[in-house]
Amino acid sequence: MPDWLLYTGNRRTHDGIDRLPPPPPWRAFDGGPVLPSPEGGSGNTHHATTYRPSDDAVQQVNAALYLRRPLLVTGPPGTGKSTLAYAVAHELGLGPVLHWPITSRTTLRDGLYQYDPLTRLYAAGREDAPSDEDIGRYIRLGPLGTALLPYRRPRVLLVDEIDKSDIDLPNDLLTIFxxxxxxxxxxxxxxAPSAEVMTADGPSSSPHPP
Incomplete structure (x- = not known):
């Protein structure tokens, strides 16, 4: 097994991701403070530990990790496209997979965040409502928005059924990436320079804009 491989496909959890070198200059982004990586498994341990990737899949996953690039996985139904995401998260200890299912009505904002103005308006009308209530409590980051936060270890984002999306979504995604x-x-x-918002995993304190 080549020493440069971070993901090996052996289905055993290890800390090989800590050997990931700094990103190329064109993929280095500002952001902080660094957030602790979430605890827990990939979210689908059974599939993650029984999946056997091909040698080509292992090579492509590692290339995507080193280059900080998204990986487009194609193939017929039932060939393990989605399971690969859980296998990578399990082996490299990257926490729960952030799953974003796509439909023809999905927009980029659906993946980034949701804002609940009606609940905020209702809360503001209460007699005991604080005058300085933080708007962050009415914002929840989506899977994409959560994945882009500055975690210590990268997150695995599974954009599922991207072929069903509106024609503009793939280009919008590439721009964000x-x-x-x-x-x-x-x-x-x-x-204020920071805000505490809900993420796809739970609460998180992050600078704005993320």
């Missing part, structure tokens, strides 16, 4: 950042306008209007 190239920029490595996004803006939450509801937070950008605040004077």
């Amino acid at each position: 190239e920029k490595g950042e996004y803006e939450v306008p509801e937070l950008s209007r605040r004077a």
Whole structure:
């Protein structure tokens, strides 16, 4: 087994991801503070520990890791396309897979975040409502928005059924992947330098824009 491989496909969890070198200059992004990696398994231990990737799949996963690039996996139904994501997360200890199922109505914002203005309006009308209530409690980052946070270890984002998307979504995704950042306008209007919001995993304190 070549020494440069981080993901080997052997289905045993290890800390090989810590050998991942710094990204190429064109894939280095600012951001912080660094967040601790979430604990827990991939979310589908059975599939992750029984999946046997091909040698080509192992090579391609490692190339994507080193280059900090997304990996497009294609093939007929039932060939393990989605399972590969869980296998990588399990072996490299990257925490739960962030699953984003795509339909023809899915937009980029669906993956980035959701804002609940109605609940905020209702809360503001209560007599005991604080005058300085943080808007962050009404914002929840989606799988894509969560994956782009500055975790100590990279997260695995499974964009499922991308072929069913609207024609604009793939290009919008590529733009986000190239920029490595996004803006939450509801937070950008605040004077505070940080906000605590809900992520796809749970609460998280992060700078804005993420």
